[in-house]
Amino acid sequence: MRKDKNLGPVLTGSFYICSMQSHPIGVFDSGYGGLTVFKEIAARLPQYDYIYLGDNGRAPYGNRSYDTVHQYTWECMQWFFKMGCPLVIVACNTASAKALRTIQQQDLPALGNDKRVLGVIRPTAEVIGNYTQTKEIGVLGTKGTVNSGSYLLEINKFFPDVNVHQLACPMWVPIIEYGEYNSEAADYFVKQYLDELLSKAPNIDTILLACTHYPLLMGKIKKYLPENIKVIAQGDIVAESLEDYLTRHPEMESSLTKGGSMQFFTTDDVNDFNDHGSIFFGKPVSAQHLHL
Ligand code: DGL
Numbered sequence: 001m002r003k004d005k006n007l008g009p010v011l012t013g014s015f016y017i018c019s020m021q022s023h024p025i026g027v028f029d030s031g032y033g034g035l036t037v038f039k040e041i042a043a044r045l046p047q048y049d050y051i052y053l054g055d056n057g058r059a060p061y062g063n064r065s066y067d068t069v070h071q072y073t074w075e076c077m078q079w080f081f082k083m084g085c086p087l088v089i090v091a092c093n094t095a096s097a098k099a100l101r102t103i104q105q106q107d108l109p110a111l112g113n114d115k116r117v118l119g120v121i122r123p124t125a126e127v128i129g130n131y132t133q134t135k136e137i138g139v140l141g142t143k144g145t146v147n148s149g150s151y152l153l154e155i156n157k158f159f160p161d162v163n164v165h166q167l168a169c170p171m172w173v174p175i176i177e178y179g180e181y182n183s184e185a186a187d188y189f190v191k192q193y194l195d196e197l198l199s200k201a202p203n204i205d206t207i208l209l210a211c212t213h214y215p216l217l218m219g220k221i222k223k224y225l226p227e228n229i230k231v232i233a234q235g236d237i238v239a240e241s242l243e244d245y246l247t248r249h250p251e252m253e254s255s256l257t258k259g260g261s262m263q264f265f266t267t268d269d270v271n272d273f274n275d276h277g278s279i280f281f282g283k284p285v286s287a288q289h290l291h292l
Contacts, residue, residue, distance in 0.1 A: 023257045024049035025242075026080035026088035028073070031059035031177050032273075033212030034091030035280035037120065040235035041089070044243055047258045051083055053290065054277070057267035060173040061094045062142025062211075069144065073099035074107055075292055081115050086255045089242060090119045093141055093210050097121060097148035116252060121150050123241030124208065124234050129159025131230055132206040136163050138197050141210035143168040151210055165201035169193045169211075176213045179276050181220075190220040198225075206230045216280060265290040 027038045031054045038052050053076055055061075061069050073095040080088045090096050096119030103117050128137060139151045146168040155164050171189040180186055198204065207229055209215060215233040222231060246253040264287040266273040277285040 021257070022049055022084050022259070022261075023255055024051045024083070024085050024261070024263070025256060026050075026077075026083070026085035027052045027091050028076050028080065028088055028095070029054055029090075029092040029212055030061040030072075030094065031056045031173075031213070032216075032276055032280045033173070033176070033214075034089075035277055035285070036215045036233065037089070037091035037212050037235045037238050039281050039283075040239040041242055042262065044236075044239040045246075046260055049257045049259045049261045051080065051085060051263045051265065053080065053265045053267075054273060054287075055267050055292075056177070056269075056273060057292075059177055059268075060142070061092065061098075062144050062170060062173050064094075064144065066098050069095055069098040070102050074103055077103060077107070077115075077117055079290070079292065081111075086114065087116045087118070087252055089238070090117060091212050091238065093120055093212065094144040095119075097145045097150040118242070118245065120212065120234055120238050121154055121210075124210070124237050125151060125154035126158050126241070127237055128155060128206070128208055128232065129162045131232055132162060134203045134205045135161055136165065136201055136203040136205065138201060138204045138207040139164055139166045139210045140169050140172075140193065140197070140207060140214065141166065142173060143170050145210055151208075163201075165197065165204060167193060167197045167200075169214075172217060173211065173213050176216050179272075181216045186217060186220055187223075190217055191224045194221065194224045204229060206232060209233050264288070267292055 025048050027034055027050060055072060055076055058072055077088055090100055100119040108115060146166045152164050155162060175181060175186050175189060205228060264285045266287045267290050270287050270289050273287040274285055
């Protein structure tokens with residue numbers, strides 16, 4: 001373990017030092033997907049310090065049980081807190097759908113401190129109805145997100161006149177996590193799920209990518225859809241909502257350090273993360289390994 005001049009959190013091997021002077025915003029996903037959200041957050045709010053963690057070693061989360069997704073997500077949240085993050089964005093729909101409520105209502109109050117964990121479903125549901133003319137929306141996500149019914153519930157609160165047609169796309173995250181997003185297999189599975197959605201709900205004019213991995217398939221998704229259908233990714237929506245949250249919570253805003261730094265951690269292979277992560281993030285990333 002080594003000391004760091006900047007007093008920032010440092011990881012050497014499986015040890016880390018937590019600085020009391022660095023208070024970054026945490027951004028979490030089961031793997032690479034959250035980088036599509038982090039990219040927009042960092043572009044909109046470049047002044048803050050950030051730590052990104054991809055739990056690639058245990059991804060995908062999409063088919064896992066509530067208990068497992070909660071256990072993994074909470075373990076990661078506790079690590080972020082040790083790293084000095086007062087606020088963590090769960091940039092993963094599956095974890096937002098299956099773990100966030102328990103974390104916000106039970107785990108955080110039991111800790112008895114002022115840490116905050118925010119998800120991606122609520123901010124998306126608050127605006128998604130504004131994009132549709134036909135009042136028919138398609139929501140594509142993992143099995144976990146779709147089966148949780150979270151989007152049906154949340155969109156209905158804000159847009160009761162909008163019909164939501166959900167479809168789970170269980171092959172998409174594995175294809176992306178294994179770096180096969182440009183392959184013929186990706187074409188095959190993108191077309192298959194889109195055909196299925198449109199055959200069930202032909203009047204859809206808006207499709208929400210309710211999984212932060214899916215923007216990596218954006219080119220292929222648009223290729224197999226009629227031009228009049230809008231495809232919405234969440235990155236910008238979540239970034240705007242975070243900016244609004246920080247304006248409304250000055251006590252949280254002032255507790256964050258503003259050094260403009262970014263650190264990336266993965267629970268799996270660092271070289272793989274750097275290769276694929278830079279594509280998701282749109283810039284080179286250099287990750288450190290985290291053994292949880
Ligand atoms: N990016 C995660 C989401 O938004 C992927 C889920 C997974 O790991 O299956 O749902």
